[in-house]
Amino acid sequence: MKNSLLYCLAAASMALSFFFERSPDSHLRNRTNAPIIAEASLLPDFSGGKEHLAASASYRDSLAYHYYSQTLGLNLAYTENKDLLRTVTDWLGTPYRYGSNSKKGTDCSGFVTRVFKEVYGITLQRSSRSMFQNVQRVAKDEVKTGDLVFFRRGPGQPIYHVGIYLKDGKFAHSACNGGVMVSSLNQAYYHRNFYAAGRVETE
Template structure:
């Protein structure tokens, strides 16, 4: 019985190795290290080896961060807020729906309120304008992951859109022309309409 289990593990290991060796490099964020991490993570679940829990956790974290980096289009240092990255990733592709905040459809402020509730346990105001009035304003050059970014269509115009800053000039939001996605503040449209950034404080 023990030999049969070992044969099954060996076969599974070979299958995983074959899969990763034949996966196009462009589909993996780290084509050299990802297969090793994936195989180690897979085999550790069956090996019963409790001597290296830290290595196992590290392998799983590496795979997770690689997945978030690829899905969100970010360059990660693997020390970012994993809960925020995971939650945003789970919402990617949710269609836009004005006035709603579920994974069947959500608008921009609905998306932000749900993410903050799920990640930080914080209940935000429902509208982007109300959110702006209840955050600590920060300079664009001082933005951190988890800060809010606000947009308006010109001087004197009201705030009409809000998103969550991630890093490298990129933010997650629910756009009316594509639903939940990650966009860049350097895109002409968002660069032109960016108004301010704000930090949610719990004090």
């Protein structure tokens, strides 16, 4: 009886050993049709110390900048403010809603105030006209990433719209006909109604 019990335990042990040695490998191959080592090679190698960690971080930064470049339609130098690019990307597609500033809906000044609060920790005035009164004027050909761009519908008309300049003549804003998006200052409508650019002191 004692020997029979030992034989049963030994047989069960062998079966379990075979299952745990073989099952994960065959399951992974059936799911991906690729060797396990191919997946493992995609993971960062932390065995080389600080150099490998730095290389891994640089690689992740490159991937992030590439994603923002594709998503926002910009030619990036990979030195731009990554927090700004990420925040604008996160807000893309938010619907327009007058008087609101959440991801359920936002108007142009609401979008700008939220981005500046999240990226720079700065609280801006709530309306585009008030914002314009508190910025340093910048020539159109000297506008930089993070500057504000203001629009009006003709001489003597009040400012009615504001956006955040990104790069390559493009700016992020919340438009009443499409929500948060990236547009170009060279588009006929925005080229015609562009009024001024302004810089907020962020340091």
